[in-house]
Amino acid sequence: MELEKRVNELEAALCCDQDSQNPLVAGVQGSSLMETVEILQAKVSALDMASLDLVEARLQSVLGKVNEIAKHKQTIEDAETQSKVHQLYDMVQKWDSMACTLPQLVQRLVAVKQLHEQAMQFGQLLTHLDTTQQMIANSLKDNAAALTLVQKTMKENLAAVEDNFVSIDSRIKKLPK
Numbered sequence: 001m002e003l004e005k006r007v008n009e010l011e012a013a014l015c016c017d018q019d020s021q022n023p024l025v026a027g028v029q030g031s032s033l034m035e036t037v038e039i040l041q042a043k044v045s046a047l048d049m050a051s052l053d054l055v056e057a058r059l060q061s062v063l064g065k066v067n068e069i070a071k072h073k074q075t076i077e078d079a080e081t082q083s084k085v086h087q088l089y090d091m092v093q094k095w096d097s098m099a100c101t102l103p104q105l106v107q108r109l110v111a112v113k114q115l116h117e118q119a120m121q122f123g124q125l126l127t128h129l130d131t132t133q134q135m136i137a138n139s140l141k142d143n144a145a146a147l148t149l150v151q152k153t154m155k156e157n158l159a160a161v162e163d164n165f166v167s168i169d170s171r172i173k174k175l176p177k
Contacts, residue, residue, distance in 0.1 A: 007033050 011033055 004034065
């Protein structure tokens with residue numbers, strides 16, 4: 001107990017407060033210097049050569065598996081990338097022949113648009129002409145009916161005038177000379 005009392009006095013004099021941020025003392029939570037030394041001795045004994053060889057072998061095994069997984073992942077990613085590139089290439093090849101004909105197609109569409117506009121104007125003009133023709137035909141029909149009526153009236157008037165002339169002529173002949 002005397003020894004422990006002296007160690008505690010030394011610890012107080014040296015200010016051996018454990019710093020929780022210090023990585024060297026992490027996991028070494030002894031209440032006294034003796035307990036801390038015992039904990040450190042247990043940790044050092046755990047790091048003997050046989051244990052280190054076993055840990056290293058396990059680490060190498062894990063590293064090998066991680067590398068294998070990384071290679072497999074890269075292979076899968078490369079295959080997916082190749083597949084996408086192949087799809088894009090096929091699509092570009094499919095549309096490549098169309099790219100050459102596209103300017104011609106645009107020119108044809110512009111020409112067809114102009115032709116369509118002309119045809120639309122022609123159709124409108126034809127409709128207007130048809131309407132005008134019907135109006136003229138109806139007007140001619142009305143004029144023909146009016147002409148027939150005028151001719152009939154003229155014949156009747158001519159007949160009346162002739163009758164009047166005959167009547168006047170007969171009266172003139174009946175007049176004493």
